[in-house]
Amino acid sequence: MRVEDWRHLPSALVAPLYEAETLRWRLSLDWDLRPTVEQLERARAAGTLPGFVLRGPGQSIVGWTYYVVQDGSVQIGSLLARSSDGLRQLLDAVLKSPEAGGAREVMLFAFPEGEACASALVRRRFDVTRYWYLRRSLQLPVRTPAGGAADVTLRPVAAGDGPDAVRLLARAYAGQESARCFAPTGRMEEWARYFAHMTRGNALGRFEHEASLVAPGPGGRLQAVAVSTAISDATLHLAQLAVDPDAQGHGLGGRVLDATIRWGQANGRRLMTLLVNDDNKVARALYDSRGFLPTGYFLCARRAALRRTFPLAPPVGDVVAAGSTHPR
Secondary structure, three states: EEEHHHHHOOOOHHHHHHHHHHHHHHHHOOOOOOOOOOOOHHHHOOOOOOOOEEEEEOOEEEEEEEEEEEEEEEEEEEEEOOOOOHHHHHHHHHHOOOOOOOEEEEEEEOOOOOOOHHHHHHOOOOOEEEEEEEEEEEOOOOOOOOOOOOOOOEEEHHHHHHHHHHHHHHHHOOOOOHHHHHHOOOHHHHHHHHHHHHOOOOOOEEEOOOOOEEEOHHHHHEEEEEEEEEOOOOOOEEEEEEEEOOOOHHHHHHHHHHHHHHHHHHHOOOHHHHHHHOOOHHHHHHHHHHOOEEEEEEEEEEEOOOOOOOOOOOOOOOOOOOOOOOOO
């Protein structure tokens, strides 16, 4: 098998790869990947999105990957191949690339085709964490436990909430290893970029303003924020739910979650989905209490890059990983 730069391929050879992946996401995740694929192809065709394809017997394409470079981190957005050897070859190509040579670390957040992906990542010394993809039918009623933060006022995210929401995210995830999947060094500008991806990009679906809620506290400071997107006409995706550490333990997260579920029910959505870290027992218990069930998983993986003297490739704009669904 042979690896080659996918930026040199005509669009006609890449289109079947996108079509197969779009079908897999639709059938497995109820997720319409087409807007993201269109964005990826524009960047690939322009030569600004690095990636590789794996050629098999007869020169057929049997695997592919792409990645972006941001803030000294190489972020892999897809890793697909028909065999473990193929996955490792693609990983080796990324690790040996000029971009990785000038980077601090290599990260991946992606929807794998099977267990072979985790094995290949471990073999290449990545630290791997699983994020469960949870799904709930919105045709089921909301059964809210008694008690909780019933006196809290919720409202949709307003135009001026961005800075406060970013600070809330930083407070809520301070010191948590899971935060490195979307704010690798915990800097405020990384949280701001993350919030912008959720509310202004399309890789996470279309931002749903009315289903994205905040809970103002004393003095107007936000105590909770939920960001929701539409990943298909029928599926509402909870991209983020965060509660201020000082307000945790009083049912506020459940109150915000219930309000988001009710919005989806009132607005004709069939399903609601989200991602949660396998180690986040508190969040998993909350989602379990509201009827969310695991139907798949994503992998978050990190390792230090093998630093060399190659120059760091320029950023590729606002292209983000197809699997960057911003877990909790």
